Amino acid sequence: MKYRFLEIQQNLKFRVFLTLGLVLFFFKLFASGTASALMTGFNELLVILTATVFIFYLKDFVHNRQINPLTLVMSIGILNALIFFLLEFSDLILGSFFGNIEQQIAHPGLIFNLVYTFYVFIILSSIAYVFLSLREFYFYREKRNKTTYFNTMIIFFILASLAALLKGMPEFAYIWNTFLIISIILIIINSIKISWIAFIVKKDKVTLLILSTVITVLFIVNLVNYTEDNINRKLLTSFSPSIAQFTAIIMIYGVIYFSILFFTTLFHLPTAEAFDRKAQEVSSLQYFSKLITEVLDFKELTETITDLAVKICGADASWIVWKSDNEYKILANNNIGYVDANAVTELVIGKSRKGIIDSTTILDLKKIKTANLLSVNYNAALFSSLRTHNDIKGYLCVARKGDISFDEEDISAINTFSDYASVAIENARLVEESIEKERLEKELDVAREVQRKILPAKNPEFENLDISSVFIPAFEVGGDYYDFFEISQDKLGFVIADVAGKGISAAFIMAEVKGIFESLSKFSSSPKELLVRANQILQRTLERKSFVSAAYGVIDIQKEVLSIARAGHCPVLCIRGNEVQNLTPSGMGLGLDFSEYFENTLEEKVIKLKTDDVIVLYTDGITEAKNSKLEDFGTKHFEQILLENRKLNADEISNKVIQAVTLFSQSNSQHDDITLVILKWKQKVKINGEEEWQNLAPQLKNMTM
């Protein structure tokens, strides 16, 4: 909206200028030659009005372009060259073409008037552009409001220009002189402080020095040409004496401004380099602090850091050393080979005591003999520590090739920068860690889901077996597995297993183990045979470092017999009467050995079941549950609870155990899966030739409740 408004304004100014220009053109065509004061006055009024509108039109144009000072200087130079040619050749071309100029001015023909107006327009618009450019320079990078100074100067320019009208009367010449001298004094005062020079880089300063010399000379030549009595002067003075004068003043302004600019630039040159470096430092830090919030990719970040480090202290190469597991690693290297960076790092860190550099260190590589082994001859290296929470995490290093070593200023620059860099690196690392953590959590979700689906949804129902099972998963999937297999009407197979390791890999092995047991249970009649076969199958897929502990048993309900084999698993407990029997037939874990040795060391135990026998299968999640003092729940504690509650039914017993474990480990998190399977044998007895259940009564009681 604002822009559109500006556009309309611009258009309006341009239209007014065009109208005034046309009026002026016809006025010149028809009313020239009359020398009355009224006509002269009207002519001046019209010219000044047109010029003012044009300047205002051009002002916005110049101002809106946001030009940098060097291009502005260049355009002034080009316009000056144009004026130079016009002034130089106006005599030659216009003179030969139109003959006597004075006559032509007095009685202008249409063609002469066209050329005349066009010529004046070119000169004046060039001067107007130069004037506006000088005005831009005046306000460029200016912190204080100096409009009043500038406007005062302009007022005196106008007064001096108008006073030129009085030149014909020598008694008033002092007025013109006075205004001109005041104008010049104001120009000098206003031009003396050229502050924007400081912000230009050294290379541009050199260019500026040359340009300002050329332009000053051009301005002087033009000014001299302009004030000479030639065709140009005749044309412009006849056009408007005041505008002719204004043009001269602007040229004076140009001469003064550019000669002052020349000297200012000259005096700024020696400090240019230092200033450049400071400016570079500041802009690098600005850029970098912006980057910290944007770049989270670790590699990109470290590359940027080395890149900026080189710029900040004018080094040839830069690299980042990072400490991990007491070893230094190169994270990023810029302009230096990995081998060289490593060699210099080792030199520097090797030279220091304890292998740590506390303060920023400059190393003179020339004095070290082994430095000759580097593929590039570095002269000096500078190491600045990267710290987080006062711990040295690594170093930001820079190196130089030439004869110049690093100085105090480089140290302070690199230190400031490495403070920023440490924060950025730490940030990026934390982000990377949290992404990794999120990924692991997702993985664990999958693992838990797999485990949940693998475990039996409900316990099988046998008339003389009371079965209970509890599974409490740990946050990180522990790899526990239990299952029941109804082999036939009077045979129940059951397994409990624990996969070594945690998480998704444990969950996958678990799934495999389930498949193996599920299919083998249908064909293998003895637990030993089944485990031997399972071990053989696992050989094909199991990694060397992983193994599975398992216990597999079969209860023959008809024969009232339990046969059990154990492959490295916790003992199977049998609570009979007042004692706990540990059923620990020998046998090593599945996946530990694949030779015949496995089979040879595997035992199978068979026991005759007695009424109220409680068979307990568990994983080490129970016995190794820990309290706040990191003490184990322990086997004794576990057995004691089982004994105390042996008369309860399977569900109740397992509730008691879980309660005790939970209470014991309440102040510590659960590290491993907890699995508890309880089978209580209820013998059948025969009454009146019919089969009856010995402990039928309590069951009935339960049913009526």
Place this chain on the structure above:
Amino acid sequence: MAEFSTTIKEHDDVSIIYLKGYLDAHTTPVLENTFANLIEKEKYKIAVNFKDLAYISSAGLGVFMAFIEKIRDNKGDIKFTSMSDKVYNIFDLLGFPLLYEIFKSEEEAVNKFKENKKVED
């Protein structure tokens, strides 16, 4: 939480690894690195001292399984010494005593290595 660390002491040509702290699924990489480094240096006669080990999980046991084959192929061995009853119980349940030699003291383990060497000679 719980920390785990290893230190190595050389006794003639036998490397003794001292385990300290809690060896579980999270800390196994430390022990794995220790073994990998020894194997890289072609040190295949290794005794592991469990004196200061507070806890070992099944994943911790897996580390020994991961390296034993390579070590035995190179005429070396891993022998265990100075286990607490609790740690021994875990090894025993899994059947590790069937696969590894377990000694009461470090000295016995080192002597066993020496004896084997004499037999070879």
